[in-house]
């Protein structure tokens with residue numbers, strides 16, 4: 001036998017040498033939820049091990065992040081006040097804006113990305129301004145741009161619009177540029193599917209729609225070519241990073257995006273993916289850390305340049321101990 005692929009699998013040393021995928025803590029982003037109030041660190045029922053923090057409790061989280069070597073975060077705000085148009089989303093003293101100001105002051109070594117969307121702020125839970133029961137695209141652009149600007153004014157390093165309105169990257173880019181923020185990048189949730197994998201997140205953020213679903217703006221999971229149209233529009237409108245979401249079941253889309261576009265591509269392994277692994281682990285059906293490490297490596301192997309995951313600290317730990325890497 002001339003070719004014996006097993007030769008390069010005989011020891012950890014040689015396997016480590018020929019590894020095709022290298023993972024780094026630099027590519028990890030940790031998403032978290034910040035709530036109004038004081039002294040709050042409450043566990044999210046559907047995401048054991050994940051919490052909603054009030055600003056005064058954020059230091060607990062950020063000290064752990066620092067310790068694990070994860071220095072990039074994605075913030076979601078859970079406001080007290082909701083109304084038809086989601087006006088607290090762009091309030092200078094809104095929850096995200098205050099959290100960003102606090103973090104920039106006390107944790108300047110962190111890179112702060114903010115999620116820009118209306119669903120946590122609207123009384124109806126949809127991602128934009130309603131016209132009857134339809135989310136009005138062009139009216140929503142204006143409030144998204146205002147919201148993004150208010151995040152950046154508070155000190156956000158990057159904004160990540162997740163609403164799936166048409167033309168939102170152009171609208172946000174224009175407003176940021178007009179206000180002198182020409183170097184603030186936009187990470188677009190370019191290819192975001194209407195997915196049941198977001199279930200636990202909606203519990204965490206209190207953002208489930210009060211009627212209907214998000215299928216008139218988020219993508220239909222039967223489609224793959226349409227994802228290329230979404231990404232192409234975002235590239236033309238000035239997105240700096242493209243994102244695919246959810247992660248695990250959507251790696252084919254990630255592969256296609258990487259082949260076609262030269263922008264960095266982020267993958268969001270969403271709440272439902274976290275909760276499924278957690279639940280199976282708690283039931284004793286799987287080895288949590290092994291599954292977490294393997295899925296993270298596979299997502300990078302598929303081509304992710306950036307991985308957004310609630311397991312970021314655990315993955316960093318696996319890298320530190322050499323279990324993956």
Ligand code: PBG
Nearest residue numbers: 117119162197198201270271272
């Ligand atoms: C806001 C938003 C959602 C997620 C990220 N940004 C929820 C949704 O679209 O319903 C989901 C993240 C997750 O499930 O972890 N639009």
